[in-house]
Amino acid sequence: MSLLERNRHAPGAWRGTLPITSRYTAGLGGERFFRAIKDEGRILGARCEPCGVTYVPGRVFCERCLGELTDWVDVGTRGEVAAFTVLYEAVDGAPLETPELVAFVRIGDGGLMHRLGEVAPEAIAIGMTVEAVFKPKAQREGTILDILYFRPVG
């Protein structure tokens, strides 16, 4: 059989999966950051004095100087909308029935990407102040979902 002779039975593609099942620890920094959210509804940052940066969320190392961060600070639950978007596609690529309002909320020198709530898309503007809305304490599990969303202040 010559190399180029086509075989009509040749299946075009082989279907298969890449089975990835995972368990992640929150980590040393994550443990402290999410415990504070879970137990006290507080958002913590961590200060790197030499670099003059307050990381939010708090973490155990400074990404610039790789120094260890031990100075954790309460940075309050408010922040400023630094960027926002209206997302129309779900995580599997399908269109979303109701689009999602998502912002990057600047807190200290860091911040959080999260959903915006209790606000209409037209009313959102870069620079406006928003505050975190937490799940009731009993429902919190020590994850980013313990924060329901950020909403405009006042």
Place this chain on the structure above:
Amino acid sequence: MSDRVAIIGLGWAGFRPTTPDLSYKELIYEAAVKAYADAGVDPRRDVDSFVTVAEDFHEGTSIFDEYTPDQLGAALKPMHTICGDGIHGLATAYMLIRTGRADLVVVEGHSKASNILTLPEITAYAQDPILNRPLRLNTHVIAGLEMSRYLYETGATREQCAAVVVKNRRNATKNPLAAYAADLTPDEVLAGPPLSWPLGKWETAEMTDGAVVMVLASEEKALALSPKPVWVIGVGWCNGAVSLESRDWGRSEYTEKAAKMAYRQAGIGYPLSAIDFAEVDDTYAYKELQHLEALGLCQPGEAGPLTAQGFTGPDGELPVNVSGGNLGIGDLLDAKGLVRALEVTLQLRGEAGPRQLEDVTIGLAQSWRGVPTTSSAVIVMSN
């Protein structure tokens, strides 16, 4: 030991949304055999080292470098995989040659995006598993957020972003490798469905299959083998803050640092006067504008207006993405940097056919690894 390095061999295959007739090995072989003929080398005898750029989850196989040697002729030879963009692969080959321990190095990159049935969910697995992924947001949201900040900080408009799409997909009409050529008006682009407002679907590159192989040589080998070597005069790469939380959402400062590294090496003080044309990442239309400013090819906030005025058009003062870019050719996953470098090399060799630019001597290729990364690489070449 001179430390000049040149690209002396080019080969490519595929460049279609689907390539069902060939396996990834056969697609890579087609590109490799052309590159080796172009360079006049036999991989089994002459080539000292091979570099592949690939990511396991794009291939559907763990330790994918197991499956890279055979179709490149690299069996039982030095070969390694860089999990990065095509230009990271070129930078690796450049360094290997500069050590003096290798004269001929091959770089390969490919995409079989059509084989990936759940790419959005796989891309989402690149998000931080603790801080971001639990929100179950499509990774394009990061581009939507960055575009909103970029427009806010620079005053660039959605119309100017649409102008990038119009330019690149029209450029693509002159490139046989381009799968997404089209003649559009800015209004048509803006009327397209939203993806992650202000980012529209039509401002986002579609996926495509393909393979690119390049042969790099030391100066001595290049002069011996190639009638038109294309010299690598500067290369640079840099990562920014990978955590979304500590990013500067407006600027691409990692592209700025990568460009400075490449310019310093190429002895370029004022990029706009030295660089004749550029191939710049446009995975999203606004990124071309952001990258042009980060590359110092125009002032912050200028990229939008200049693009709308045609400054970066094929016959403008600084032609950008004459190949069609990702928007016109399609997104070749980890090989996109090689596609940028391929166009710059073809232009500098005078082999770009209908889209050939007149008397060009220095070209720049820049690439970005896409969301959620902050990884950019730059290569400056001259003929």
Place this chain on the structure above:
Amino acid sequence: MSMRKVAVVGVGMTKFVRRAQETPKELSWQAAHMALESCGMTMDDIDSACMGTAPDAFDSVHMKGEYLSDGAGGWGKPYMRSYVGGGTGVFAPIQGWYHVASGMFDTALVVCEEKMSSYYPHGQAAFLTIFDHTTERPLKPNLLWIFALEMNRYMQTYGLSKAEIAQVAVQHKRNAADHPCALLGDADITVEDVLNSEVLAWPVNRLDVSPVTDGAVAVILAAEHVAKRITDKPVWIQGVGWTLDTSYWTNRDLAYPRYVENAARMAYEMAGIREPRREIHIAEPYDPFDYKALHHLEGLLLADRGQAAQLYTDGIAARDGDRPVCPSGGLLGVGNPIAAAGLMKIAELFWQLRGEAGARQVPGQPKRGLAQAWGDLMQVGTVVIMGTNP
């Protein structure tokens, strides 16, 4: 031909543990931070960052190199991830070497990390995905298959017994009892323990195999003029070599690793070594399985084919023997966080050649050591030779 000389000037590592609380980023940072402190350098002194880490499946993050970049000092720096399967741990310092030897950088921070416990419930299951997705994966192979097939072929070809091979596990796990980061150090283990441990995939028993592990290691490389400023005992990278064989592992002889020989010859040629058995004072071959250390010693030309076990029988491979093998305790003893396991061997040679290996110190001022890693489908060999003079 003068070539820029490159030396290792600082190292750091984490404990090797079964499951770590640290995130993969934090593990990478811990190793990098310790390496910087070990030689009094700061990130301002670091020009480039090289990350070596193996399957994304383990840390369970796509494009894992990007996710790890800040932990490995990649913020605002030229940063790349190299990846050659199990060979990554010894390839990453080669990546650092060409960063510096090319003249592009004066220093490179090289970090290797693996957090296998993120793959749940058991890291070993991730290895299903290394097999060819069409021609082999449908048979649902366990990783052990390929090792057991190779071990059996090796044993039958050279007439080796399981007891002879078990000596390797015993010596390495005993050596690891003196390594503060070791997961499976055991001063009292015997050959009988190994032979009586439960059969996993005959001829492989439990104690023939290195454990699934979490951990990170970091080394700092510097060009000659910088290295001499930082430390009075730089350890020079004298030779590097790497080779990748064809992926068709069922079309070649598994009894002898030709790709390891090719990589070793490349490194010996660069280091100007003509008699490896005399000129290499310490060998750290890759030992994910006990038979593999023997298999690799032969590929490295440090023993005749089928004769490596004799080195253990005659005590030549012992820490105080003529040609010590794996004084660190190897992957079998210290642990096997894949990419970090290879770099642990580089760190071991750094400490040994500076006389700083403490309880594991090989006597007699060793001048030159060889570290080797292996990976993929019985397919890649990576070799680095380090020595006290440039």
Place this chain on the structure above:
Amino acid sequence: MTSKNREFPGTPLSEKDFEQGKILFLHDEMNGQYAWDTGIGIGRYLAALKEGYLLGSHCRRCRKTVIPPRTVCEQCFRPMDAFVPLQDTGTVNTYSLCYVTWDVQRITEPEIPAVIEIDGASPLCGIMHKLGEVEPDAIHIGMRVQAVWKPPEEREGAITDIRYFKPIKEKGR
């Protein structure tokens, strides 16, 4: 131990720490689906399996016949000359008795993976598959084996169209 005798970092955990909620953690799973184009070589291989025979490819320059078939000879880096149908018998190159499944479940009846050199291919050229209908202690390197095929209507063009390889009863043994 090192030049500075400090404590090495690293925080080991036990499964109990997870079960008792001592630390915060979360689970996730990736939906990774693929349809890998088989192309010319593997396409023909699977088509042959569906029809009930094994296919190899031959390179005239190095005179090797290899399996599975590929369109390029990786030794010579030139196109293969032809596809070559092979027998479905062969010789055990090596084997193992595996008591752990791919997802690390212990089993009492071992799976018996083997590399089988296929008759008609060059020496040492074989495929990985499983052995069956055989007593573990009867298996030896060099043993002659024969493929056991699924019935035609059950075959789908896959390596699993062969159930396993069983020993060939040598005449007079």
